[in-house]
Structures are given as structure tokens and as C-alpha cells.
Amino acid sequence: VREAYDTATKLIKDAKTITGPIANTIARIDADHLASAFTMVVKAGLKGFIPDVEGPVQSHYNQLHRHVAVSAFRFLFRSHALYTFEINEDYANNVSFLNDVYDNFVYGTLAQNTKKERRDPGSLDKSITNSVAxxxxxxxxxxxxxxxxxxxxxxxxxxxxxxxxxxxxxxxxxxxxxxxxxxxxxxxxxxxxxxxxxxxxxxxxxxxxxxxxxxxxxxxxxxxxxxxxxxxxxxxxxxxxxxxxxxxxxxxxxxxxxxxxxxxxxxxxxxxxxxxxxxxxxxxx
Structure with a gap:
């Protein structure tokens, strides 16, 4: 629990040095709430949140990651830790919708980025830097x-x-x-x-x-x-x-x-x- 709190505190501190809407929002999330979300990963028996983005979507390993991610999001939403996002309550309570959003991001965006980085090492970092700038x-x-x-x-x-x-x-x-x-x-x-x-x-x-x-x-x-x-x-x-x-x-x-x-x-x-x-x-x- 202490390690989760320290990690959350560091993330919030780092977010305050970055310009951008996502960083601004993270910087306003209470460290206790964020630490609780990190603790969910450990309690699920995972050493870290590392989904197999190119593996079977329905594998027990990947399904566990999705369950933890959606549960953590709903916990933060119910705790009012994400109020600055102005999230629609109907969407936040629709587990099926949240599962689809997670799958689209992990097995779509992250999977494509993984393949891109493997083909051209360093390209993703450059792309992110240019996009942020x-x-x-x-x-x-x-x-x-x-x-x-x-x-x-x-x-x-x-x-x-x-x-x-x-x-x-x-x-x-x-x-x-x-x-x-x-x-x-x-x-x-x-x-x-x-x-x-x-x-x-x-x-x-x-x-x-x-x-x-x-x-x-x-x-x-x-x-x-x-x-x-x-x-x-x-x-x-x-x-x-x-x-x-x-x-x-x-x-x-x-x-x-x-x-x-x-x-x-x-x-x-x-x-x-x-x-x-x-x-x-x-x-x-």
C-alpha cells in the first residue's frame, strides 16, 4: 500500500510539470484514490499492468487486465476523482461499453504502436514528442x-x-x-x-x-x-x-x-x- 501511494504521489508530481489536459487532470486526482487504483493491480495477483496487446483478447491473462482496468476506472468515477473529465454517467456505468473502449485502445492503438516500434525503433517516441509539441x-x-x-x-x-x-x-x-x-x-x-x-x-x-x-x-x-x-x-x-x-x-x-x-x-x-x-x-x- 505504501509503495502504491508513493507511486501515485510521484505520478501526480510529474503531471504537474507537464502541459496538457490529461496531465492537468491527473495532477488534480487525490493521491489516495490513485493509490487505491494501483493497489487493485497488486490484489489481482499481477506484478504490473502489462496486457499482452498482441495476444488473444479472450485469454484469462488479458481478461484479468481488462477487469482490473474497468473496475479501477469505475472506482475513481464513483469516488468523484475524475470530475474534471466531465464524464457522462450513463457511459461510466455501462460496463459493456467500457470493455469495448478498453479493447479498442489496447488491442487497436497500443497493438499498432507496438508493431510500429518493432519495425522502426525510436519512431514511437519521436511521434509522441512531435504530437505533444x-x-x-x-x-x-x-x-x-x-x-x-x-x-x-x-x-x-x-x-x-x-x-x-x-x-x-x-x-x-x-x-x-x-x-x-x-x-x-x-x-x-x-x-x-x-x-x-x-x-x-x-x-x-x-x-x-x-x-x-x-x-x-x-x-x-x-x-x-x-x-x-x-x-x-x-x-x-x-x-x-x-x-x-x-x-x-x-x-x-x-x-x-x-x-x-x-x-x-x-x-x-x-x-x-x-x-x-x-x-x-x-x-x-
């Missing part, structure tokens, strides 16, 4: 766009903020946020995101959603290297999203395409930053 960047884009609307910024600025590719897929380690390099992005744009939009998003969070994770965590030292996701550029960013040097390095067709996006920049203190001042004397090659 993509979702995190989407959430960041949404929060910043909402902040821009509350600040009543100019429409061209709001359109730029709404572009997912304009934002970097920052790396989070514990409570520190490391901003990744974004090839071609003007440093002034990054400062605008970090100094204007993120603080506004945090002020709104504090006032309306005090239980959610902070957006503007402590930022670490200089930029992390760009990821594959950071390398992807949108065709819709305004021309002053780029540094003049990077813009001049693009092909003639690319420059013509981005020039159609016009200029977005908003506040005088940013528009006259050194990086943007270069645009006034830009010599297009």
Missing part, C-alpha cells in the same frame, strides 16, 4: 490570439497571431520554459509574443482560471535549437514577420508571395525597434 503550440497560439483580441490589436496583427506556424514549439523542463529558435522570425516578433501577449494571457488566467497551469513559466537562457516543427513556415505571415536578411534569402517567388501579406506590426515601441527599423532602408536583392 504540436498540441502545445496549438494551445499557445489560441491563448495568445485570445490575448490579442482582448488587447484590441489591429486586425493584421491578430491575423499574424492566429497563424500556428508563427509560434515556436517551446520546450518545457520542469517549471522552466525554453523558447526554441524560429528560423527567419524577427526577434521583435518573439519579444512581442513574450512581453505583450503572454503576460496578458497570464493576467487573464489568474483572474478567471486560477487552477490551470501558468503560461509564462520562467524562461531559460538563450534559444534552444529549432525543431522540425519550428522549421515549417506558413504562407500567410506578413512581410515584417521576417528579418530583412532572411527575407532577402528567399526566392523571388517566395518574396512576392509574402509581400502580399503586407505589414502587421502594431505598437510604436516595437515598430521602431532596431530589427524593424532595418525594413525602412531595405534593399531587396
Amino acid at each position: 504540436y498540441k502545445a503550440r496549438n494551445r499557445l497560439t489560441k491563448l495568445r490570439f485570445q490575448a490579442g483580441r482582448r488587447l484590441q490589436l489591429r486586425k493584421p496583427v491578430q491575423r499574424m497571431i492566429a497563424i500556428k506556424e508563427a509560434h515556436s514549439d517551446d520546450e518545457h523542463v520542469g517549471k522552466t520554459r525554453y523558447v526554441r529558435d524560429k528560423p527567419g522570425r524577427n526577434p521583435t516578433v518573439a519579444r512581442f509574443f513574450l512581453q505583450e501577449l503572454d503576460p496578458e494571457a497570464e493576467r487573464y488566467r489568474r483572474a478567471h482560471k486560477p487552477l490551470t497551469h501558468k503560461l509564462n513559466r520562467k524562461r531559460g537562457p538563450p534559444l534552444r535549437a529549432a525543431s522540425e516543427l519550428s522549421e515549417v513556415l506558413s504562407a500567410d505571415v506578413p512581410i515584417d514577420y521576417f528579418t530583412p536578411v532572411y527575407y532577402n534569402s528567399l526566392s523571388l517567388r517566395e518574396r512576392a508571395r509574402y509581400a502580399k501579406g503586407g505589414v502587421a506590426f502594431p505598437l510604436a515601441k516595437y515598430a521602431f525597434a532596431p530589427e524593424h527599423a532595418e525594413w525602412r532602408a531595405l534593399v531587396v536583392i
Whole structure:
């Protein structure tokens, strides 16, 4: 029982360092409830929860795993430990439905992932990392766009903020946020995101959603290297999203395409930053 409680406590602690809806929910589950669910595995005679995802679904071993999983879920639901999931009570009490959901996930999703990892070792970890980064960047884009609307910024600025590719897929380690390099992005744009939009998003969070994770965590030292996701550029960013040097390095067709996006920049203190001042004397090659 003590080991189950320690494991539950560690899981909850780790969840608090991760950004995401599932991690947020796990972080709010009481350690005692989670420990009770872990104890069910031991009491069932299992050394760990390790279903045979490629074995017979109806084997006694796999059936026991399904019974434990569904029982643990229903226990947590009845204990109100999963209230933040807003789970439909009819579904939660439908054992047949829960069995089908379990089978679909274990013998569908997990089985496919197992085969994929066996064919290409390391691919699953990379896929998960990219998926997490993509979702995190989407959430960041949404929060910043909402902040821009509350600040009543100019429409061209709001359109730029709404572009997912304009934002970097920052790396989070514990409570520190490391901003990744974004090839071609003007440093002034990054400062605008970090100094204007993120603080506004945090002020709104504090006032309306005090239980959610902070957006503007402590930022670490200089930029992390760009990821594959950071390398992807949108065709819709305004021309002053780029540094003049990077813009001049693009092909003639690319420059013509981005020039159609016009200029977005908003506040005088940013528009006259050194990086943007270069645009006034830009010599297009």
C-alpha cells in the first residue's frame, strides 16, 4: 500500500510539470484514490499492468487486465476523482461499453504502436514528442490570439497571431520554459509574443482560471535549437514577420508571395525597434 501511494504521489508530481489536459487532470486526482487504483493491480495477483496487446483478447491473462482496468476506472468515477473529465454517467456505468473502449485502445492503438516500434525503433517516441509539441503550440497560439483580441490589436496583427506556424514549439523542463529558435522570425516578433501577449494571457488566467497551469513559466537562457516543427513556415505571415536578411534569402517567388501579406506590426515601441527599423532602408536583392 505504501509503495502504491508513493507511486501515485510521484505520478501526480510529474503531471504537474507537464502541459496538457490529461496531465492537468491527473495532477488534480487525490493521491489516495490513485493509490487505491494501483493497489487493485497488486490484489489481482499481477506484478504490473502489462496486457499482452498482441495476444488473444479472450485469454484469462488479458481478461484479468481488462477487469482490473474497468473496475479501477469505475472506482475513481464513483469516488468523484475524475470530475474534471466531465464524464457522462450513463457511459461510466455501462460496463459493456467500457470493455469495448478498453479493447479498442489496447488491442487497436497500443497493438499498432507496438508493431510500429518493432519495425522502426525510436519512431514511437519521436511521434509522441512531435504530437505533444504540436498540441502545445496549438494551445499557445489560441491563448495568445485570445490575448490579442482582448488587447484590441489591429486586425493584421491578430491575423499574424492566429497563424500556428508563427509560434515556436517551446520546450518545457520542469517549471522552466525554453523558447526554441524560429528560423527567419524577427526577434521583435518573439519579444512581442513574450512581453505583450503572454503576460496578458497570464493576467487573464489568474483572474478567471486560477487552477490551470501558468503560461509564462520562467524562461531559460538563450534559444534552444529549432525543431522540425519550428522549421515549417506558413504562407500567410506578413512581410515584417521576417528579418530583412532572411527575407532577402528567399526566392523571388517566395518574396512576392509574402509581400502580399503586407505589414502587421502594431505598437510604436516595437515598430521602431532596431530589427524593424532595418525594413525602412531595405534593399531587396
